Amino acid sequence: MSTRYTEDHEWITVAGDVATVGITTYAQEQLGDVVFVELPEVGRTVSKGDEAAVVESVKAASEVYAPLDGEVVEANSVLADEPGKVNEDPEGAAWFVKIRMSDASQLDDLMDAAAYKAYIETL
């Protein structure tokens, strides 16, 4: 299926029952230079809306919320040493976490690319 988006500016791609989650280009532009990313531990169970990660820019810390219920199966270790990747390749190499979904029907609540594009134009 195609990439999905949240109003908190996360993107989600799905392979089988695993969702890969990152932040959007719009989000990284708003944050500015990212200097640190705090990711959840592998094995942690998250519920939609839980604080799953923290992105620190030069100026401030911002929370990243879990877009779905599930279990964290992988966190992107590249971001520990190269947080700037979030600015360079937010929708590619700088993914944050992979979550094994416990309720794939939650995907239906998320926006598709056209809806997200329309959404950020209202901001």
Add this chain to the structure above:
Amino acid sequence: MADHADGSLLSTPLTDLHRELGARLVPFAGYEMPVQYPAGIIAEHSHTREKAGLFDVSHMGQAWLIGPDHATTARALEAMVPSDVAVLKPGRQRYTVLLNQEGGIVDDLMVARPQGAENDGRLFLVVNASRKAVDYELIAAGLPGNVRLEPIEDRALIALQGPMAAEVMAAHAPAAADMAFMGVAEMEFDGIAVYVSRSGYTGEDGYEISVPAGAAEPLARALLADERVAPIGLGARDSLRLEAGLCLYGHDLDETTSPVEGAITFVLQKRRKDEANFPGAARILSELAEGPSRVRVGLTLAGRAPAREGAEIRSADGSAIGVLTSGGFAPTLGAPIAMGYVDPAHAGVGTPVKLVVRGRELEANVADMPFVPQRYHRKPSA
């Protein structure tokens, strides 16, 4: 720069230029100000450390204090600050603080004595944007009848900071090259009459240029036309001053902190200490003699995660000893740094402490400030 009673934001004479340069504008102290340009905070920060950065600081308050002669005007200001203002020579500037009756800091400010016999009795003040109204009310209320405060509403303030600032400035205002650190002078910049001080808020050599509002944009454009100069926003201004160990009012200093607690005792000169006739002198002199109950220190963090203002500071054994007042990422060091207030028993350089961030303790150590060496322009002694 008219006051907007409806609560909308004030602009500066450079707001349109900021927009043209692609700045992200944010509300700051009632003004719409550039927090960053498209280059981004880290690039702007590094540019200032390596070349020269141009900052719009027109939101800051500029004012004249005007009396019949220097001694009278200086004495009037000395009733509100702990510094020796009388001793200030023409063409010199000093950093000082306005104090309340408890010895707390109402604002930190620059006071300059202009050159020239026609300026005798005048002092030029530059105060924080967020404190203008409070400062002006306090100062005006404390003045004798023959000294008056005259806020300046028709001038912009532009800072040019960095190791190449002097070379850039010399092409437009040759007289600026000869100025010493904390010197002030009136001069022409491409034919525009300006007041220049050799000072700033980055730890680098540089200038602050007070310019008539109508000439501010041409002056800024003339500086930006030099390939060594880039526009710098408030984001990098904050990271630069933090690396330089300089206080931000409302964060590192407030009405409860004294100059001794704030570790800025250099604002106190001997004559004033001997006279003990400034507001809050009893508290401040007692803190000088016996030590304050808390003191501002610098902190370096062991890991990569920054700690922010408000984070609790704990001793190595886990007890609460203070709180962070500034914290962020230091682009020059590529690491997080912070400053905060601690119990003086834990203030020694190197003391291991913990900073509480999102419920976790981050390892940190008390550090010497500035974090990055200051490179002010010192004239070789003759």
